[in-house]
Every structure is written in structure tokens, then in C-alpha cells.
Amino acid sequence: MKSIWYKDAIIYSLDVETFMDGNGDGIGDFVGLTQHLNYLAGSGITCLWLLPFYPSPNRDNGYDVMDYYNVDPRLGTLGDFVEFMHQARERGIRVLIDLVINHTSDQHPWFQQSRSNPQSRYRNYYVWSKNPPESDPSLIAFPTVEDSLWEYDEQAEAYYLHHFYKHQPDLNIANPLVREEICKIMGFWLELGVSGFRIDAASFVIEGIGIAEAQQASLQSFFDEMRGFLTSHQGDAVLLAEANVPAEEIPTYFGQGNRIHLLFNFLLNQYMFLALARQTAEPLHYGLKNLPEIPAQCQWLNFVRHHDELTLDRLSDSEMQEIFAAFAPEEKMQIFGRGIRRRLPPMLKGDRRHIELTYSLMFSLPGTPLLRYGDEIGMGDDLSLPGRTSVRTPMQWSDEPNAGFSKVPPDQLIQPIISEGAYGYKEVNVAQEQRDPAALINWIERLIRIRKQCPEFGYGTLHILETDAPCVLAHCCTWSDRAVIALHNLANQDCSVTLKSTDYGHLSELFGDHPYESLHRDHKAIQLSPYGYRWFQANQAH
The missing domain is CATH 3.20.20.80 (Glycosidases)
Structure with a gap:
């Protein structure tokens, strides 16, 4: 354990x-x-x-x-x-x-030596080009702030790559010396007692844009190298990656369980807000069913908000507009054309019931919860x-x-x-x-x-439960002959919900938005208040 x-x-x-x-x-x-x-x-x-x-x-x-x-x-x-x-x-x-590790400051000594001396070992710590290719706008991290992936440096007489701000030149991950430096950095902080690292902008790290000698497989293998270094220095240390990528690219980060330990669940986060905006569980059903299966030792990190914008870029334009209309209707509440720059309580107009529902939902989704x-x-x-x-x-x-x-x-x-x-x-x-x-x-x-008290949510296997109420997300996590069921009413109205599954016996209530009447043994017609939630310990039927 x-x-x-x-x-x-x-x-x-x-x-x-x-x-x-x-x-x-x-x-x-x-x-x-x-x-x-x-x-x-x-x-x-x-x-x-x-x-x-x-x-x-x-x-x-x-x-x-x-x-x-x-x-x-x-x-x-x-x-x-x-x-x-x-x-x-x-x-x-x-x-x-x-x-x-995607970039440094342009004030970092590595970059200062890289730009001033073409013969320096640090020249290839960054990605330089005399004639860079035209920038793909979809790869620019801040499209409303920067208009190119390349910036001309007069001292170097060349362009350098930057996915983010122009004062943050990208490191050349294809360079073995850069990889060695990154492992040294990890080793330093591990010796001071940290339990792992959150890899910023992990998807850009392995992008390979503009790196002439880069091969995708080689770039991706750096996660294997990082994991090997980490394990050899501290066996229970972890890597947490920030990678907002399509579902089909997620296995790249987990590998066979030999790369990243935890991954931010950006996809599910976006479908959760779509479900909250529509007050229906269907987007969450879709999001949960379309997450790839991950190795047993790997984990999702679930969150409501973090320190950046609430990004919605994996949704369609119409879905994004639905969320804007519900939670960020004014232009000043939006950012980068694809995100929301608000905390949750103002988004939900301070409605305590709605706030509780959202955190209860996030804490019960399969994975590890993050609070800010x-x-x-x-x-x-x-x-x-x-x-x-x-x-x-x-x-x-x-x-x-x-x-x-x-x-x-x-x-x-x-x-x-x-x-x-x-x-x-x-x-x-x-x-x-x-x-x-x-x-x-x-x-x-x-x-x-x-x-x-519910390790099933962290270790268990997810089962989406069918109900007769479209506004209710019902799911179960099973682990080691134990089962926990969570029901969340996404609508602002009372509802009565029946679970169609017969796989679970007596339900013992663990947590709810208020005390409800005890369930009958057949647990039909489970009551939920507006934005109500209930967690149950369940006996698995045999």
C-alpha cells in the first residue's frame, strides 16, 4: 500500500x-x-x-x-x-x-550562454532555427497573447522556439545533456525529501516541434527515463503530469504503468462542467465511458479548479458556449477564448447546495481528489x-x-x-x-x-449505474469485495431515482446533503433534494 x-x-x-x-x-x-x-x-x-x-x-x-x-x-x-x-x-x-521542464526563463544562465555563444554546450539546450516553419496556431499555448511559436533573438541571429510566452524559451528535450540536467534537478529535490514532481506542460515536452533530430518515440521515452531515475532514488516517489490531450493520446503518458503515475483528468473535468451547465448526467456518462482504461498502478487526479483557467478546449464550440452562458456570461470572465478565469463559488452564484454537490461529485469520481x-x-x-x-x-x-x-x-x-x-x-x-x-x-x-473511509473511490473499478432519472449520475466503485455507490442530482429540483441494477444488496448511508429517511431493503425510489447527493456502502449480491 x-x-x-x-x-x-x-x-x-x-x-x-x-x-x-x-x-x-x-x-x-x-x-x-x-x-x-x-x-x-x-x-x-x-x-x-x-x-x-x-x-x-x-x-x-x-x-x-x-x-x-x-x-x-x-x-x-x-x-x-x-x-x-x-x-x-x-x-x-x-x-x-x-x-x-518545457521551458526556462530567458534570464536563465543556460539561455544567456546559448544565445551568446554558438559553440557553447548550451547552444543546443534550446531549439534554434534560422528559418523556422510557419506556426500552427493550435500549438500556441496563449493564442490571444502570442501570435507565433518563434521569436527572433538579435544576439543569436536566429529564432528560438517558445510554446508559451516569448520570455520562456523551450528546452530541447531531444538533447541527452538536457535530460541529464533534468534528472539531476529531480535528484537534488528528492534528497531534500520531496515525494515527487508535477510535470508542467507535459504534452509540450514531448511535442518535438522544430527539433530537427527529434523522434517522437525518443521524446516519449524520456518519461521512462524520468520514472527509472525516480524509482532508483526513491521507490515510492511519483510523477504527476499536466497533459490536456485527447483521449487517444493519454496512453502515451501512462505507458504500461512504467511512465507517469498520475494524470490530471482534464477530459472529465470539462464534461463535469458541461453536465453542471445542462443539469443532466449524460455528459458525465460520456466522459467516463470514453476515458481510456489505465494500468492498475496509475491514477487520475480529479479537480474542480486549479491555478490556471478552467479550460474547455476539448469540447465543441457549442458545448463551450453552453458553459460560458451558465457560468461565465461576461467577456471579462473568459480568457484565451477557451477558458474561464473564475473560482467556483462565483460561477455558481454562491449557491451552497450547488457548491457542495460539485465537490461531493469530484471527491467520489474514480481517482485522487485535488483541492486548491x-x-x-x-x-x-x-x-x-x-x-x-x-x-x-x-x-x-x-x-x-x-x-x-x-x-x-x-x-x-x-x-x-x-x-x-x-x-x-x-x-x-x-x-x-x-x-x-x-x-x-x-x-x-x-x-x-x-x-x-472509502478507498474504493481511489483503488476501485468504476461501474456506471443505470437509473430512471436523467438528472442523476449514479456510479459505483468496487474494490476488494467492497462497494461504494454515489448518487448526485445535477438538477435544481427534487427527484426520486431507482437503480436498475440488482447487483448490490443493502445500502448503508455514509454521506449526504442532509439526513434522509432510511432506505427500504430493495432501495427503490431513492429521494434526492435539489442538487442533492448521497453516498452508500453497498453489499455486493452474489
Whole structure:
């Protein structure tokens, strides 16, 4: 069980710079994060995923890395990181860190040497061309910001490849020296105690665009090399990949169970929001049935929102417009022509029932659940901020100035605090909600607690159950002679649902949106409130 700990982990994502300011300079840091590990442990979190904390010009939230072997001085020192890791281990919390290997900052010493000296070993760390091919718009990560995959560099007198911003040149993964460097980076942080890495932009890593000597099979085999290195250095460490790709490309990442351990479930996330918009289970049925079968030791990572936009690019234009109409009807709520830059509570107009339904659904889908900092208190967004920063505001700890995040004057904060409206820090904060037994934070803790009692959702086999109610998703996960059934009413109206399967005997209720009447033994006509949900332990009929 230890080697596949990630199957029933509860993962929490945070950005160190917006979580807690421990030294009073307006920027979150490792000292502040360490001080709040008891809060995270008490919530039931078992694993933290940290966004990039490396030295960086910070033109892309730290994803423009200047030095892979250090901590951004604004966030602390390596000593602070080591103390944080020690304290996390003491509380049974594992740590995953971002591994940004598709690109570096253009300020990275590798790139500076690459552009200044054609004879340098670093020249081929990046992808250069005197006459680059015409850019395919579908491969540009930010199509409303950048119009090309290539940028001319006067010093190098050549064009360099960049899938993302022009200040983030792509690394040449076909170069064995680059692969060796990446493994060294992994080895460094493994020695400091991390339990694995989230591979940023994994699909672009193996794209091979513009790399003359690149062969697709060779690029893909780098995941095998990374897995082999990881296993030889720390047997239970994991790789988590960010790859928003079509279903038929997903097996490339898992391999035969010898490549990536976990993959963000982008496809199911998009169909989940389509189901929420339509208030019908059919899109989720489709999404679940069309996910490829994955090796037993591999896992999906399910999420509602993460730190980027809610991307909808795997859906049709008409489906995307349905979701926009329901959850982001104004242009300022949208981004890149294909995504939403809002947090969940504002998208659902603050409807507590709808918010609970969505998280209950996500936690019960086959895979491992991911929460993002602030989800547990129902944090909102600030659409006056540019781009993705709308959903990257500081954590709201209390109703004290700056939401208890920092004691500096507001104009010195790393990002503005949400201070006005229904999601302002005086209305939404940890301290206030922890005093209220009915608050969302306590409901989320209960959800985590019950989810930990249901390893079937993490380890089990999915069965979609037929019902007589189109608005209800009914599914079962079976594992080791155990079964858990979850019912979710996606509609804003009461319903009575009958399971057509006879494979399950007595249902014992584990979790629900409110106390319901006990079921009769034949469990016909199961009642669900508007946006209602119920989880059951089931006996499998023999």
C-alpha cells in the first residue's frame, strides 16, 4: 500500500507566495507556510502540491525559472525549505513540487550562454532555427497573447522556439545533456525529501516541434527515463503530469504503468462542467465511458479548479458556449477564448447546495481528489486583476487587515486581497468559518474524512449505474469485495431515482446533503433534494 499511497491521498495545491507571509514583507514564504501546517494536517490533507518557488523574474507566476537548485529569496532560503519539509513529515504530509521542464526563463544562465555563444554546450539546450516553419496556431499555448511559436533573438541571429510566452524559451528535450540536467534537478529535490514532481506542460515536452533530430518515440521515452531515475532514488516517489490531450493520446503518458503515475483528468473535468451547465448526467456518462482504461498502478487526479483557467478546449464550440452562458456570461470572465478565469463559488452564484454537490461529485469520481487553497472556505475571484491572477489572490485567514495574510500596508502585498463584496475577506475567512459548525470549511473537512473511509473511490473499478432519472449520475466503485455507490442530482429540483441494477444488496448511508429517511431493503425510489447527493456502502449480491 505504501508504494501506491497516491491512490487514496488528499492533495492540496498552494502557491507559497500567496499563502502566508511569515516575515512581514507582504509576500508569502516558507516560514509562513510552515506555521500553518497544523491547519492543513487538521483539515485532513495528506499531500501538498507546491507551485514553483524557484528564483524567477516572476513574469509568469514563477513558471519562468532562473535557477532550478534554489528557493526564490522572496520566499525564504533552502534552510527554510528543509525545515518546512521536516515539519511536513512530522505531520504525515507528503510534498510534490512543480518541475518546469518545457521551458526556462530567458534570464536563465543556460539561455544567456546559448544565445551568446554558438559553440557553447548550451547552444543546443534550446531549439534554434534560422528559418523556422510557419506556426500552427493550435500549438500556441496563449493564442490571444502570442501570435507565433518563434521569436527572433538579435544576439543569436536566429529564432528560438517558445510554446508559451516569448520570455520562456523551450528546452530541447531531444538533447541527452538536457535530460541529464533534468534528472539531476529531480535528484537534488528528492534528497531534500520531496515525494515527487508535477510535470508542467507535459504534452509540450514531448511535442518535438522544430527539433530537427527529434523522434517522437525518443521524446516519449524520456518519461521512462524520468520514472527509472525516480524509482532508483526513491521507490515510492511519483510523477504527476499536466497533459490536456485527447483521449487517444493519454496512453502515451501512462505507458504500461512504467511512465507517469498520475494524470490530471482534464477530459472529465470539462464534461463535469458541461453536465453542471445542462443539469443532466449524460455528459458525465460520456466522459467516463470514453476515458481510456489505465494500468492498475496509475491514477487520475480529479479537480474542480486549479491555478490556471478552467479550460474547455476539448469540447465543441457549442458545448463551450453552453458553459460560458451558465457560468461565465461576461467577456471579462473568459480568457484565451477557451477558458474561464473564475473560482467556483462565483460561477455558481454562491449557491451552497450547488457548491457542495460539485465537490461531493469530484471527491467520489474514480481517482485522487485535488483541492486548491481557499476552496475549503469558498474563496472568490477578483476580475479586476489581469489574466489568470484573478484566481490567485492571497489566502483569507481572518477579518483582520489584509485578511491576516500580512501586516504590511495593502499597496505592498504581492497581490491585492479580495476586500469588497460577498467574497471579501471580512465575509469569507478561515477564522470566522471555523467558529461556525455549518460553514463550508467544516463541511469540507467532513467530506475529506468520509472520503478517507472509502478507498474504493481511489483503488476501485468504476461501474456506471443505470437509473430512471436523467438528472442523476449514479456510479459505483468496487474494490476488494467492497462497494461504494454515489448518487448526485445535477438538477435544481427534487427527484426520486431507482437503480436498475440488482447487483448490490443493502445500502448503508455514509454521506449526504442532509439526513434522509432510511432506505427500504430493495432501495427503490431513492429521494434526492435539489442538487442533492448521497453516498452508500453497498453489499455486493452474489
